[in-house]
Amino acid sequence: MNWFYIAWRNLGAKKLQTSLSLILLAFGVGMVSLLMLSEKQLRDTFDRNIQDIDLVLGAKGSPLQLILANVYHIDAPTGNIRLADAEKVMRHPYIAEGIPLAYGDNYRGFRIVGSTPAYPAHYHAELAEGTLWELPFEVVVGSKVAEEAGLGLGDTFFSAHGLQDETDVHTDKTFVVKGVLQESRSVMDQLILCNIETIWQVHGDDETVADADREITAVLLKKRNPLAVLTIPNTIRDTNMQVALPSIEINRLTQNFGIGMTTLRTIALLIMFLSFASIFISVYDSLLARRYELALMRTMGASPVGLYLLLLLEGGLLSLGGTLLGLAISRGGMVILAQMVEDKFRYDWESLGLLPMEWALAAMAIFVGLIAAAIPGISALRIDISRTLSDS
Template sequence: MNINKLSLVNVIRNPVDTSVSMILMSLGVAIISMMLLISNATKNQLESNLGGVDMVIGAKGSPIQVILSSIFHIDNPTGNISLPEVKKIVNDPLIQSAVPVSFGDNYKNYRIVGTSKEFPDIYSAQLKSGKIWSQNLEVTIGSSVAQKTKLKIGDKFYGSHGLGLDGHIHDNYDYVVVGIFEQSNSVLDNLILTDTQSVWMIHSNDIADNQDKMITSMLVKFKSPIGLIQIPRKINSNTTFQAALPSMEINRMIDLLGFGISTINIIALLIIVVSGVSIFLNLYNSLRKRRFELALIRVYGANKLQLMRLILQESILISFFGTLLGFAISRLTLVVILNVFVDNHNLDTISLSFIDSEIVIVMLAFIVGIFASIIPVYKAYKIDAIKTLTNA
C-alpha cells in the first residue's frame, strides 16, 4: 500500500461521494465525444460521397437541393433536364467526364438510379459478385441494399414510384439483380443502379413521344481547375440549367452543422465545469472528514509533497474515470440511436473507435481535475498534523 494505491482506493471505495462528480464529468464528455464522432463521420461521409464530382448540372432551384438529391440522395430533385441539351454543354474540352443520373423510383426506400457505366467509377466501386448491368431492367446493387433487403443475384423486384415508401408500384416491369458491389462506405452502398434506358422504359407511359429524353442531373468532372472557374458561370448565365458545386455546398452545410455542434459543445463544456466544481466540493468536504487521516499519514513519515500528491491524484482519477465512462456512454448511445431510432442509411458506417480529436477531451478532463484540486491541495498542505492529532 502506497500513496498511489491509497488515492485509487479512496476514489473507488467511496462510490457515494465520488459518483456524482464522475457522472457529471461523464455526461459532459459523452456529449462532446458524441458530437466529435458524429461530425467526424459526417465529414468523412460527405467527402467520400463527393467521389470525383466537381460540378452537378441540374434544373434551376436551390443549389444545395441539387447536391443533396444528386450526390447524397437524401432530397428530392429540383426537376428534370433535357439530355440532348445538356450534352451540348458537356461536350467541352475542359470536361473530362459527365455521368447522367436519373431517378424517381425506389425499392424498399432504396433509390433506383438510372445512369451510365461510368457511375461506379466515381466511387471507385468494385464488384463483389455478378456483373454490371448490360440489358434494360438489369440492376447492380450496393452492399447495404443487398444486406438489408436480402436481394440476391437473379432476384426480381418491382420498383415503386416516388422516393418514399408509399408510391404506386410499377408492376408492368420487373427489375432483375445481376450484380452486387463491394462496400465502398459511400452513398453507392445504398443505391440500386441501372441503365438510364431502363428508367425511361418504366416511365414510358408518362413521357410524350415528341418530348426530349429527360434526366435528373449530370455529374461532371473537370480536366483542369480552369473548368471550375469558367464553366459553372457559363451554365448559370447562358442556359436554363444550373451548375452547383459540391465542395462549396458542402462547406455551407458543414458551417450550418458546425454552428449547432458548437452550441451543444458549449453546454457540454459547462457540464464539465460543473463536474469540476463538484470534484472540488467533494475533496473539500472529504478533507474535513479526513483531517485525522491526513495528519496520521504525515506522522507515519509522509512529507507534505506526498500528501498534496494524494489529493491531486484523487481529483485527477475522478475526472479520468468520468472521462472513460463518458467515452463508453457516447458509443453506447450512438449504437442505440443508430440501431433503434434512426433508419438513415447514411449513418450506417459511423466509426466508434477512438478518434484523434478526442485526445482534447482527455486533456480537458485532466486540466479540470488539476484545477478542482488546487484549493484542497493547498488545504492539505496547511494541515498541522500535530495539532490535529493531539487536539482530538
C-alpha cells in the same frame, strides 16, 4: 494496503459527492467527444461521396438540394432537365467527364438510378459478383441493398414509383439482378443501378418519344479547366438548368449547423468546468472533514508528500473514471446516432476507435482534474499535526 486502495475507499465512503463529480465529468466529456465523433463522421461521409465531382448539373432550385439529392441521394431532386440540353454541357470543352443520372423509382426505399458504367467506376465500386447491366431492366445492386433487401444474382423485383414509399408499384416491368457491388463505403452501397433507358421505359415511354424530348435528373460533372466553374453557368442561363458546386454547398451546410455545434460544445465545456469545480470541492471537503485523519496518518509515519499524493490520487481517480465513463457514453450515443442516420439516410456510420482529438480531450480532462485536486491538496502539505490533534 496501498495508497490506491485507500484513495478508492475514501471515494467510496462519500458516494454522493463522488457520483456527482463522476456524472458531471462523464456528461461533459461525453458530449464533447460525441460532437467530435459526429462531426468527423459527417465530414467523412460528405467528403467520401464528393470524391472529385466538381459540379452538379440539374434543374433550377435550391443548389444545396441539388447536391443532397444527386450526390448523396438524401433529398428529393429539384426536377428534370432535357437530355439534349445536358449533353451540350457535357460536350463543353472545359468539361472532362459527365455522368448522367435519371431516377424516380425505388425498391424498398433504395433508389433505382439509371446511369452509365462510369458512375460506379467513379466511386471505385467493384463487382463482388455477376456483371454490369447491359439491357434495360438489368440492375446492379449496392452491397447494403443486397444485404437489407435480400437481393442476389438472378433475383427479380418490381419497382415502386417515387423515392420512398411502395404504394404505387409498377407490376408490369420486372427488374433482374445481374450483379452485386462490393462495399465501397460510398453512396454506391445503397443504390440500385441500371441504364437510363430503363428509367424511361418504366415510366411508360416508348420508342415514339423523340430523342430531343428525353429527360434525365442530373449530371455529375468533372471539369477539365478551372474556368468551367465560371463559364458553365453562363452557357445554361436560358435553360431550366443550374450548376452547383458540392464543396461549396457542403461547406455552407456544415457552417450552418456549425453554429449549433459550437453552442453544444460550449455547453459541454461548461459542464466539464462544473465537474472540475465539483472535484475541487470534493477534495477540499475531504481535507476539511479528514483533517484529523490526515494528521493521524502523519503520526503513524506518513509523509506530507504521501498525503498529498493520496489526495491527488483521489482527484486523479475521479477524473480518470469520469473521462472513461464519458468516452463510454459518447460511444453509446454514437451507436444510437448511427442507427438513426442509417434508418433515415441509409448511410453506415461506424468506427468507434478513439480519435486523436479525443486522446487530447481525455488527457486534458485528467490533467485539469488533477489540478483541481492539487490546489486544495496543497494545504495537506501544511497541516499542523500538533494543533490538529489537540483541537479535536
